[in-house]
Amino acid sequence: MSSFKNVGQSFRRKDGRDKLTGKALYPQDIYLDDMLFGHTIRSTKPHANIKVDIAEAEALEGVYKVLTYKDVPHNKHGVLFKDHQVFAVDRVRRIGDPIAFVVAQTAKLAEEAASLVKVNYEEIQQYLIQEKQ
Amino acid sequence: MFELKINVNGKAYEVDIEPDLRLLDLLRDKLRLTGTKEGCGEGECGACTVILEGRAVNSCLVLAIQAHEKNVLTIEGLEKGDALDPVQQAFLDNGAVQCGYCIPGMVLSAKALLDVNPVPTDEEIKESVSGNLCRCTGYDKIVSSVKLASDRISKEGK
Amino acid sequence: MEITKAHKLYELETCLKLKAEYLEKAEFIAGGTDLLVHIREKENHGEVILDVSDIKELKGMDYGKDRVTLGAMTTFSEIVESEWAKEALQGLWEACKSVGSPQIRNTGTLGGNVANGSPAADSAPPLLALGSQVTLKNEKGSRLVDLDAFYLGKGKTDIKADEVLTQISFNKPTGKYALSFEKLGLRNALAISRISASIYMECDQAGVLKNVRVASGSIGLVPQREIEMETYLTGKNINDSWQDEALTVFSDIVKERLAGRSSMPFKKEAIKGVFEKALTKALDQLV
Numbered sequence: 167m168s169s170f171k172n173v174g175q176s177f178r179r180k181d182g183r184d185k186l187t188g189k190a191l192y193p194q195d196i197y198l199d200d201m202l203f204g205h206t207i208r209s210t211k212p213h214a215n216i217k218v219d220i221a222e223a224e225a226l227e228g229v230y231k232v233l234t235y236k237d238v239p240h241n242k243h244g245v246l247f248k249d250h251q252v253f254a255v256d257r258v259r260r261i262g263d264p265i266a267f268v269v270a271q272t273a274k275l276a277e278e279a280a281s282l283v284k285v286n287y288e289e290i291q292q293y294l295i296q297e298k299q
Numbered sequence: 300m301f302e303l304k305i306n307v308n309g310k311a312y313e314v315d316i317e318p319d320l321r322l323l324d325l326l327r328d329k330l331r332l333t334g335t336k337e338g339c340g341e342g343e344c345g346a347c348t349v350i351l352e353g354r355a356v357n358s359c360l361v362l363a364i365q366a367h368e369k370n371v372l373t374i375e376g377l378e379k380g381d382a383l384d385p386v387q388q389a390f391l392d393n394g395a396v397q398c399g400y401c402i403p404g405m406v407l408s409a410k411a412l413l414d415v416n417p418v419p420t421d422e423e424i425k426e427s428v429s430g431n432l433c434r435c436t437g438y439d440k441i442v443s444s445v446k447l448a449s450d451r452i453s454k455e456g457k
Numbered sequence: 458m459e460i461t462k463a464h465k466l467y468e469l470e471t472c473l474k475l476k477a478e479y480l481e482k483a484e485f486i487a488g489g490t491d492l493l494v495h496i497r498e499k500e501n502h503g504e505v506i507l508d509v510s511d512i513k514e515l516k517g518m519d520y521g522k523d524r525v526t527l528g529a530m531t532t533f534s535e536i537v538e539s540e541w542a543k544e545a546l547q548g549l550w551e552a553c554k555s556v557g558s559p560q561i562r563n564t565g566t567l568g569g570n571v572a573n574g575s576p577a578a579d580s581a582p583p584l585l586a587l588g589s590q591v592t593l594k595n596e597k598g599s600r601l602v603d604l605d606a607f608y609l610g611k612g613k614t615d616i617k618a619d620e621v622l623t624q625i626s627f628n629k630p631t632g633k634y635a636l637s638f639e640k641l642g643l644r645n646a647l648a649i650s651r652i653s654a655s656i657y658m659e660c661d662q663a664g665v666l667k668n669v670r671v672a673s674g675s676i677g678l679v680p681q682r683e684i685e686m687e688t689y690l691t692g693k694n695i696n697d698s699w700q701d702e703a704l705t706v707f708s709d710i711v712k713e714r715l716a717g718r719s720s721m722p723f724k725k726e727a728i729k730g731v732f733e734k735a736l737t738k739a740l741d742q743l744v
Contacts, residue, residue, distance in 0.1 A: 178391050185399030186387040186406065188334015188374035195333035301463055318463030318506055319496060341494050342561055343647055354534070354563040360493045361564060362486060364463050365510050408559065429646040430558020 202230055205276035207266040207283045209258035212294065214287040216258055218265060223282040228271040232283065258287075304368050307332065308376025322366050323347045323358040326373060334374035334403045338432070345431030348404035349373050355411035357430070374403035377410065385455075386410050389448035390441070397435035405431045409445045417452055419445075460496070463506040469514040472621060473596045475507055480618040483507050487515075487530060488564040490557070491573050515568065515623055518542075526626040529568025533580075537562060545630065547742060548638035548655050548735075549583040555640050556580075558647050571604070572622045574614040574679070581608075581680030582655035583638050585672035587627040595619040601626075605672075608679035634659045635742035639735040640674070641727055650674050652727050654683075654707075656690075656739045664695040676724060677714055685710055695740055703736060704729040 184190040209216070220232040235241050235253040244250045254263050266283055270276040300315045307330060314329050326332045326349070335358055338346030342357040349358045350372040377384040383391065386409050396402055405428055412419055412427035419427070424445045425438075433441060466472045476483055484503030486492050487510055495501040509515060515530040520541050527536075536542045536553040543550045556562055556570075556579050570580045571591060581604075589604040593616055604625075607615050616622060630636065638655045642648025653674035660666050671686040689706050693699050711728045715721035 176394070179394070179396060181399070182391045182396045183383070185396050185402050186374075186383065186390055187378055188332070188403050190399055191333070192336070192400065194337070195327075197331060197333075301465070317460075319460040321493065340497055342490055342557070345558065345560060348560055355560050356564050357490075357558075357560045360488075360490045360561070362463070362489055362493065362506070362508070364465050364506075364508050365486065365489060367465050411559075427559055430560045 202269050202271060203273040203276045205268045205270075205273075205280040206264050207268070207280050207285065209254065209261055209263040209265055209285075209287075211258060211287045211289055212261050213292045214258050214289045215256060216254060216265065216288075217256075217286040219284040219286075220266060222284065223268060223279040226270075226275065226279045226282060228275040229279045230269045230271070232279065233267040233269065234265070257290075301364055301367075303363055303366075305363070305366055306370045308371070308373060316363050318362075318364065320363045321359055322349070322351075322356075322361040322363050322371070325363040325366075326358060326371070332373050332375050336400055336403060338400065338404075342430075343432070344401075345404045345408065345428075346401055348407045348431065350407055350411050353411070353414065355408045355427075355430075372407070372410075374406060377406070384410065385452050386413065386445070386448045389444045389451065393440055393444040393447055395436060395440035395444040401431055401433040401435075405433065405441055409441075409448065413445070413449055413452065417456075418449055421446070424449075458499070458501050458504055460501070460506055461504045463508060465508045465511070467511055467513070469512050469594070469621070469623065472507060472509055472512060473594060473619075476621060477596045477619045479503075479505050479507075485509050485569075485572075485621070487566040487569040487572075488532065488561075490561050490565040491569060491575075509621070520545075521629065523629055524626055525629050526624050527567055528624055529566060529572075529622050531567045531625075533557075533562035533565050533567070533570075534559070536567070546583070546587070546636055547738075548586065548636035548657070549580065552579045552583045552638045552640070552653075552655070555638075555642070555648075555650075561647075567625055568622050571607070571625060572614060572616060574608060574612045576611060576677065576679050577650045577653075577675045578680060579640060579650055579653065579674070582653050582672040582674045583636060583657075584625060584627070585680060585682055586636060586655040586657040586670045587630070588657070588670060589625050589627040591622050592624040592626065593617070593620045594623050595621070599623075605682045608681065611678040630657070630659075632659060633661075633743060634668075635739040637735045637738035637742065639731045639738065641731050652676060652724055652731055654728070654732050654735045656735050658690065658739055658743070660695055660743050666690050666693050666695065673728075676711055676728065683707070683710065695743055700733070700736060700740075704733055707732050 224232045235255045238252045241251050242248045254265050268276045268279040303314045303316050326335050336346040338344035340359050342360040347359040386406050408428050408431050424442050483505040486508050515528045517528045519526040533553040533556045570578045590601045636657050640650045640653035655672045657670040659668040669687045669690045671683040674680045707728050708725045712725040
């Protein structure tokens with residue numbers, strides 16, 4: 167039986183040392199000069215027609231912009247069916263559907279501005295599994 | 300604002316901070332020591348574990364002012380020049396690192412244990428990392444790495 | 458509530474002075490393991506933080522001749538690492554050991570655990586079973602409050618806006634006694650107590666139980682003494698067979714107290730398992 171060069175041998179992972187010393191960079195670890203911070207506004211209803219007002223949020227000092235579907239050139243994506251929207255246009259289809267994205271100078275400001283985005287939900291037929299109490 | 304004085308990994312820092320700044324954010328955002336991770340922000344996962352005055356703590360649950368004039372050890376403070384701490388080396392040699400996100404917290408919890416209990420039982424090792432979650436490894440290699448580190452430290456001592 | 462100021466304190470006198478000035482506007486941070494979760498959920502109450510974690514008068518454990526005094530800043534780890542507590546206060550030791558994780562035990566304090574008034578606080582049942590009292594201080598003086606009178610409602614305690622909880626104390630148990638604790642959580646660590654029980658009991662030469670105190674956690678809005686169970690157990694002989702009946706008695710109490718609540722069917726059964734274990738541990742200690 168010949169011994170193999172790699173199979174059956176023990177190796178230290180290439181990135182092991184960096185991960186063990188805290189040097190490995192994960193997305194949250196990246197800091198850039200003058201970087202801005204974002205916060206996503208997501209639907210709180212499973213199925214609803216929406217009207218969105220970003221005026222007050224955008225007016226907050228330190229907020230650079232509030233992005234919505236209007237800022238997305240190609241808003242529909244998907245593998246088989248291209249029906250997955252980056253931002254909901256006039257209807258949300260699940261709790262958590264992204265509606266808007268605040269860009270601001272600090273994380274705190276981004277969060278504060280997000281709470282100022284006004285979303286009007288008109289709930290429509292929902293298919294939920296309900297259990298008898 | 301609060302004029303914080305803190306010693307991190309043997310180095311003294313003076314930072315003006317907001318009163319509600321968490322120790323985790325002080326380390327990551329102010330001192331750019333990003334080795335300490337935020338996994339849950341509520342003390343359930345241990346990814347933010349650091350050693351404060353010799354004790355493993357969740358830095359997401361400590362306000363920076365509580366660490367005023369105190370000593371903090373983070374993952375970045377373990378290596379000595381090119382040499383890894385025995386715990387780090389054992390994790391590396393034993394293959395206990397996968398995605399690596401739990402690792403800084405895991406290593407520091409293990410180090411906090413070995414610093415006071417150099418020859419722990421398997422039960423004591425498991426207890427020491429019972430506040431550190433790992434989604435990748437299944438914990439087996441983590442526990443055996445701590446054992447390996449302990450064995451090596453004992454041998455070195457002889 | 459947005460936090461606008463924090464004071465780092467080292468002396469109790471300064472702390473009392475500031476709390477008298479701020480009253481409800483200020484909130485204490487001891488270990489921080491509860492407060493920081495509240496801050497994260499934006500449910501903290503005070504715009505000012507008073508950091509009491511380094512106040513020397515709040516630290517220390519005194520196993521005195523007749524009385525045990527625990528400073529409010531005593532961490533769960535300090536109890537766990539105390540040989541004396543492990544031997545002489547087994548139920549309290551076990552409760553402290555069962556809290557959260559090593560990291561949380563290293564910072565979490567008994568004072569905070571009690572003062573937060575959560576019905577699920579792990580240290581409360583054994584402290585109640587020990588007949589503990591809390592010392593509440595303000596600028597004008599100090600008062601001693603029985604722990605079982607300290608809890609007023611869910612999350613509400615008898616602490617006044619200008620007061621600090623400085624110590625927890627109880628008479629040092631002597632002679633032949635037992636202190637046990639059992640908790641049911643959803644996992645082995647980092648588990649909030651779903652239901653818990655603690656028993657303190659003494660027995661005489663003949664094996665007759667006396668000076669019985671039983672306390673529960675998470676059965677109702679507050680940690681509480683279970684007077685009916687104490688009455689039931691008093692006078693029983695440890696050599697007799699009544700243990701199964703005790704479980705039914707407790708189960709009926711839970712069934713009545715939690716009537717109408719969705720947790721009742723679960724808790725009226727769960728209390729049997731929990732109390733059986735607490736009872737077995739206590740009886741074993743008496744042997």
